[in-house]
Amino acid sequence: MDELFEFGQRMLREQPFSVLLGTQLALFKPGEVVLTLAIRHALKQQHGFVHGGVLSYLADNALTYAGGSVLGDSVTSEYKINYVRPALGHKLVARASVLSSGKRQAVCQCEIVAIGEDGERLVAVAQGTVRKAETEA
Amino acid sequence: MDELFEFGQRMLREQPFSVLLGTQLALFKPGEVVLTLAIRHALKQQHGFVHGGVLSYLADNALTYAGGSVLGDSVTSEYKINYVRPALGHKLVARASVLSSGKRQAVCQCEIVAIGEDGERLVAVAQGTVRKAETEA
Amino acid sequence: MDELFEFGQRMLREQPFSVLLGTQLALFKPGEVVLTLAIRHALKQQHGFVHGGVLSYLADNALTYAGGSVLGDSVTSEYKINYVRPALGHKLVARASVLSSGKRQAVCQCEIVAIGEDGERLVAVAQGTVRKAETEA
Amino acid sequence: MDELFEFGQRMLREQPFSVLLGTQLALFKPGEVVLTLAIRHALKQQHGFVHGGVLSYLADNALTYAGGSVLGDSVTSEYKINYVRPALGHKLVARASVLSSGKRQAVCQCEIVAIGEDGERLVAVAQGTVRKAETEA
Numbered sequence: 001m002d003e004l005f006e007f008g009q010r011m012l013r014e015q016p017f018s019v020l021l022g023t024q025l026a027l028f029k030p031g032e033v034v035l036t037l038a039i040r041h042a043l044k045q046q047h048g049f050v051h052g053g054v055l056s057y058l059a060d061n062a063l064t065y066a067g068g069s070v071l072g073d074s075v076t077s078e079y080k081i082n083y084v085r086p087a088l089g090h091k092l093v094a095r096a097s098v099l100s101s102g103k104r105q106a107v108c109q110c111e112i113v114a115i116g117e118d119g120e121r122l123v124a125v126a127q128g129t130v131r132k133a134e135t136e137a
Numbered sequence: 138m139d140e141l142f143e144f145g146q147r148m149l150r151e152q153p154f155s156v157l158l159g160t161q162l163a164l165f166k167p168g169e170v171v172l173t174l175a176i177r178h179a180l181k182q183q184h185g186f187v188h189g190g191v192l193s194y195l196a197d198n199a200l201t202y203a204g205g206s207v208l209g210d211s212v213t214s215e216y217k218i219n220y221v222r223p224a225l226g227h228k229l230v231a232r233a234s235v236l237s238s239g240k241r242q243a244v245c246q247c248e249i250v251a252i253g254e255d256g257e258r259l260v261a262v263a264q265g266t267v268r269k270a271e272t273e274a
Numbered sequence: 275m276d277e278l279f280e281f282g283q284r285m286l287r288e289q290p291f292s293v294l295l296g297t298q299l300a301l302f303k304p305g306e307v308v309l310t311l312a313i314r315h316a317l318k319q320q321h322g323f324v325h326g327g328v329l330s331y332l333a334d335n336a337l338t339y340a341g342g343s344v345l346g347d348s349v350t351s352e353y354k355i356n357y358v359r360p361a362l363g364h365k366l367v368a369r370a371s372v373l374s375s376g377k378r379q380a381v382c383q384c385e386i387v388a389i390g391e392d393g394e395r396l397v398a399v400a401q402g403t404v405r406k407a408e409t410e411a
Numbered sequence: 412m413d414e415l416f417e418f419g420q421r422m423l424r425e426q427p428f429s430v431l432l433g434t435q436l437a438l439f440k441p442g443e444v445v446l447t448l449a450i451r452h453a454l455k456q457q458h459g460f461v462h463g464g465v466l467s468y469l470a471d472n473a474l475t476y477a478g479g480s481v482l483g484d485s486v487t488s489e490y491k492i493n494y495v496r497p498a499l500g501h502k503l504v505a506r507a508s509v510l511s512s513g514k515r516q517a518v519c520q521c522e523i524v525a526i527g528e529d530g531e532r533l534v535a536v537a538q539g540t541v542r543k544a545e546t547e548a
Contacts, residue, residue, distance in 0.1 A: 017188035020157075020179045042157045047270070051154035052197045052213050057190025064189070076189050078381075078403060080217035080354055080491035080538060082518045084511035099522075099536055100495035107352075107493045107536060109520075111510075125510055125518060127491060127538045129352060129403070133184070215518075215540060217354035217401060217491055219381045221374035236385075236399055237358035244356045244399060244489075246383075248373075262373055262381060264354060264401045266489060266540070291462035294431075294453045316431045321544070325428035326475070326487050327468025334463045350463050354491035407458070 004028055008065060018061065021054065031098040033065035039090050039114070050087035050114070050123075059110045059126035062096035067106040067130020070098055077105070079128020087123040089116025106130045141165055145202060155198065158191065168235040170202035176227055176251070187224035187251070196247045196263035199233035204243040204267020207235055214242070216265020224260040226253025243267045278302055282339060292335065295328065305372040307339035313364050313388070324361035324388070324397075333384045333400035336370035341380040341404020344372055351379070353402025361397040363390025380404045415439055419476060429472065432465065442509040444476040450501050450525070461498035461525070470521045470537035473507035478517040478541020481509055488516070490539020498534040500527025517541045
């Protein structure tokens with residue numbers, strides 16, 4: 001297991017909210033990350049789909065990881081998400097990557113797919129800015 | 138307790154994810170909603186602040202409620218959030234309102250403040266589109 | 275005419291694109307700006323409404339001015355816009371304000387109304403981040 | 412020249428604002444569009460770069476075209492743009508594509524590059540929602 005991946009896993013364990021939800025790190029290399037999350041009842045809304053807030057959390061976290069892979073310890077400054085389809089199935093997979101980066105900030109994109117019996121389906125796409133954690137606004 | 142408020146509380150109880158987080162409905166009237174969430178350890182990230190994903194969830198839900206107050210049962214199609222300050226304190230309050238609405242969609246805004254010993258401080262602002270639940274994209 | 279307003283007018287005259295479109299500065303004080311633009315045929319799209327790109331330009335510029343009023347010479351890093359109604363009439367008015375600011379960045383909001391025979395109507399709302407011009411990303 | 416491309420060119424000629432700026436259609440097929448724009452003095456801001464409003468206009472228009480390629484006559488409902496680098500050179504190229512589409516709406520992404528002496532450089536990325544023109548909100 002390489003250093004970056006180990007750092008990524010430690011951060012995830014140190015985020016109580018990620019522990020509460022059960023997020024897993026599947027891939028973490030410079031400019032790229034894959035996070036996964038098992039879908040369970042507690043993550044749903046009133047229509048039986050995954051709550052949009054869970055997709056947002058996952059997009060936010062994946063964007064932070066993608067930016068952090070090139071900037072070091074980072075936070076998401078802002079992002080935008082489009083939900084494109086209700087999320088059903090047994091697992092969410094968020095794939096984020098860096099589109100452009102400077103010394104302090106990176107612009108990243110993320111797509112989230114839901115994996116069910118009939119394969120994977122795109123459920124949300126996001127785009128946002130990640131900033132080095134020590135940088136004040 | 139009026140009908141709209143009762144409908145709003147029922148929806149919240151029927152969202153397992155909102156129950157997991159502990160969201161409360163404080164105000165719900167046509168065009169306006171206030172949701173609150175007690176800050177606890179499980180909602181934080183690695184630096185001791187509320188996880189951005191929690192703020193996103195709360196913004197998403199408040200936007201949906203605001204839109205839903207004029208459209209009926211609704212979902213958030215898309216939104217954008219800017220985190221403006223780390224969230225500390227004991228309670229989050231999300232206030233959302235409708236800026237413009239048609240038959241099927243409403244554009245809404247939301248601000249989230251964190252309440253601590255020194256009063257309330259703005260921590261995030263969001264803007265997005267809410268769509269009637271039965272409307273297919 | 276105060277110094278800030280004069281600075282704002284000079285910047286507008288030094289932006290060839292703003293000169294091409296005909297943008298006017300109506301108010302400029304710390305944390306707040308109002309820009310106006312006369313609607314004419316050349317600014318429209320195929321259905322006879324003001325082109326969304328004109329509304330976007332005006333929102334972008336108003337956000338930059340709002341941020342610049344507290345940060346000094348600035349650029350818009352990112353923003354999001356919702357078009358809420360087709361823009362008709364004889365004048366656009368964009369009002370932007372600062373929601374939160376630090377040393378290098380400000381988060382700002384903007385609303386654009388179109389003024390016609392029956393008064394003003396909201397046509398677009400925007401939210402985004404403005405950054406001091408000398409700050410590298 | 413195929414029908415879709417011809418339709419796209421006609422729309423561009425019927426948009427007075429696109430004629431004013433000088434936008435060209437380079438590619439138009441289902442789910443994909445490429446628009447180009449020659450950089451000239453009139454499109455710049457006070458620091459000599461292309462005005463952000465021009466990039467926004469181009470992103471907005473490319474998103475509409477991408478969505479329109481699968482939905483028919485369309486308008487952009489909302490989008491978000493991140494400027495990642497000052498735009499210099501002699502030509503802008505905006506490439507947009509459809510990420511997901513239903514009967515009434517499509518979610519699209521767009522990247523804009525500036526072409527100069529040293530090749531092409533990414534200057535902005537955008538993501539948004541396009542809606543069939545006859546659909547009321």
